[in-house]
Amino acid sequence: MAGNMPPLHTSVRTRRSPLMSAELYRTTRPGLLRLGDEGQTVQVAGWVHNRRDHGGIAFLDLRDATGLLQVVVDPEAGVASADVLSGLRREYVISVVGVIAARGADHANTELGTGEIELVATELRVLSAAEALPFQLDDRVEVDESLRLQYRYLDLRRPAMAANLQARSKAIRAMRRVLDDQDFLEVETPTLVASTPEGARDVLVPSRLRQGHFYALPQSPQLFKQLLMISGVDRYYQVARCYRDEDFRADRQIEFTQLDLEGAFWGQEDVLQTLEEIAVAVVSDLRGIELARPFPRLTWQEAMDRYGTDKPDIRFGMEVQDLSAVFAETEFKAFAGVLGRGGTVRGINAGEQGLARAGLDGLVDRALSLGAKGLVWMVVEDDGALRSPVAKFLNDAEKAALIGELDASPGDLLLIVADEFKVVSKVLGALRLDMGQPEGHEELAFLMVTDFPVFEVADDGALVAMHHPFTAPEDIDEMVANPQAAVSRAYDVVLNGSELGSGSVRIHDPDTQAKVFAALGISEEDATRRFGWFMDALRYGTPPHAGFAYGIDRMVSILQGLPNIREVIPFPKTQTGSDPLTGSPSRVEDAQLAEIGIAVAPEVVASWAEDGE
């Protein structure tokens, strides 16, 4: 980390003998000094990370974002008054003048980048005192996250968190470098926009000037970037804050950041090439490794068939196998019934899991919670027999074929689900991750998933856009004739089982756009009312265009090997959408509400009274 940073204040640093003055705090930074700097007189400033006081000589670890530097204080050297020296505590902010000295092999600390040297203090000044902290900044104990969030400014001092902030900045810098080199134009789009009923729930903002009317915060800059294509902006990008008001997850916050990009006269291949270049640059800068190109590709159908999900983690096998043919003539009613209704029977070989009965029952519960009607588990015995509650319903040929299809060996756990394709895929896809997904993110497996369906069938039977309604179908006539089977020119980038982002070739002709709206059951009248302005824009000469959006929070968190995106967001919100530091969201004055013509519903006011608010 420090190694990549250019020395700060090089010109100042060569000054002779900096004297402690009111306005000069430092001439260099603690983490930047190295063997070879011995003999130099420097001034550094930062926080007292730790203090080791031997009564006579004392050691201070001076910390700033560049790292730690050991400062040696001899009480008889006149560095500062005895009171000042004995009063130094953790997290005091100090400025120290001293001479860099080599520590010698006996005293070197190989854990620190600066471990071969130390600063022998000649002068020390306290810039700011610090009370005892509400939690320790070392990694000895894992502090409750709400406490970390309440004191996020302290949490961010921890070297690991400082490294996350730096990684995020480096990632965005790499993205900008790639796109700037290709003459992309960075354009900002509004954050107060019109609400659209599709997709996620909007975050609404009441208008004061038009009471009873609302802005929405953008779920993405989608339509604005398409307008920019129509405007003649040839290649666009933006580091864009986006807002989706759905429930939180480890990888989802109400506000998040995307690298949004779009290009005119572009097709799918142009986008995918650029996405690879961006990923290669970011990974190179954060991990120091060069990813092999091209990235592997799967169509959506292949991904679903082999991994049960549209965002497969391909770091491990355990692929889903179609067992429908094995059980085509089965006497086992559960399977036969599903196959008779046009469903499918599939399974995975979870390998040697060594689960006891309770663990296997847990898997069944997990499958049920995922929407399965049941889960068949089988353990291959040493003699090749199958131990399973349903083994007695299967004949020898079926058992043999099953073992063959799943390439099963003694000790292996086989998990089988029978249902409609969607359910089977979801359940086996999730169980596959439960059983086999590697811990952490040491290995990086990027993947492009292409050829998503245009539509998916909602619970009420209606068609909804799988990507969004501005995505170009492969073939518009086929789409009209058989919408459920229609393939779109939409694609995702997946990393280690996480969707890093998605994009598509867009519709650039108003007739096609109208047909997609029609297929979605949006009447011409509705389409005109909601998207008329956009349909109009398409009529004045629209270049074919395509684009993508990378989720920056997810990308950085995975590259940093972290389990949730809050670690790479400076000031995230809790799962219930609150910020323990600032207390948002908060109630506002009645006068503020009156000004915007809003009244809180009586039952909500009543609930405040109950909660003692």
Place this chain on the structure above:
RNA sequence: GGGGGCGUGGUGAAGUCUGGAGUUCACGCCGGCCUGUCAAGCCGGAGGUCGCGGGUUCAAAUCCCGUCGCUCCCGCCA
């Protein structure tokens, strides 16, 4: 909206199943000693309404009910 986990001095954990004195461990904090440590060491000390409310009981951190907060998952997330 639903399910799971967690909540104990400043921090983290054990104690909770099987009720019996706020008990223990590590870190931090305060004071003392200590001239080469680096998660310094040694000695001493302070610090808790066991998230909150109610119930059962002679007795509740422990059992029951409710509630709040954090977190993971399902639903949701074009």
